[in-house]
Amino acid sequence: MTRPAIGISYMSAAQARALGVDYGVLVLDVPSGSLAAEAGLKGSYRSSSGEVVLGDVITAVNRDAVKTDLDLFRAIDKYAPGETVTLTVARLSDADGGQRLEEKELRLPIQLQEYFDDEGGYLPLTGNWGVRA
Numbered sequence: 189m190t191r192p193a194i195g196i197s198y199m200s201a202a203q204a205r206a207l208g209v210d211y212g213v214l215v216l217d218v219p220s221g222s223l224a225a226e227a228g229l230k231g232s233y234r235s236s237s238g239e240v241v242l243g244d245v246i247t248a249v250n251r252d253a254v255k256t257d258l259d260l261f262r263a264i265d266k267y268a269p270g271e272t273v274t275l276t277v278a279r280l281s282d283a284d285g286g287q288r289l290e291e292k293e294l295r296l297p298i299q300l301q302e303y304f305d306d307e308g309g310y311l312p313l314t315g316n317w318g319v320r321a
Contacts, residue, residue, distance in 0.1 A: 192264045192271070193303035195224040199232065201256060204245075212245040212278065213260050227298035230279065247293075248276035269302035 197217040199207075204214040218224045218231040232243035246254050249263035250273050267273055275296045 190269055191303045192267050192269045192300040194229075194260075194264060194275075194298060195219065195222045195301045196229060196231070198246075198257065198260075207240065207242060209242065209245055211255050212247040213254055213257050214245050215243040215277075218243070223299050223301055227275070227296045228294075229275070229277070229296060229298070242280055244277040244279050244294075246275055246277050249273050264300060267300055269300050272297050272299045274298075 195218075196215050199209075199214040199216045207214070215229055215231050218229045230243045233241050235241050246260060248254050249260065252259070252263035252266075254260045254263060264273065275298055277294050277296060279292050279294055281290055281292055
């Protein structure tokens with residue numbers, strides 16, 4: 189059975205909340221060369237000084253609000269692999285010459301990838317669902 193996937197990994201809700209992300213799904217990793225990278229999604233990372241730099245936070249798929257990972261799965265499951273959806277993301281960026289962070293809302297069109305479930309059933313709704321390494 190094939191299912192649609194964005195092609196990212198994401199941080200668990202509990203970990204994201206501990207970092208101050210109160211809504212949406214925090215992008216943890218975006219594989220280079222992937223459709224998600226081509227769409228412009230940004231993952232989280234550690235800076236050279238060891239600080240955590242937050243990646244994009246997915247807040248909607250087309251018109252469906254995304255507050256949790258389950259919302260994300262339900263939203264993309266309405267589409268087929270190969271279809272294009274628009275992700276609304278919140279992205280932090282430097283403002284005032286790096287003196288403060290500013291949140292910007294972006295809309296990124298992305299083609300959904302194909303995820304094959306070897307078991308022939310539904311994929312579990314865990315932090316690994318939809319991940320393509």
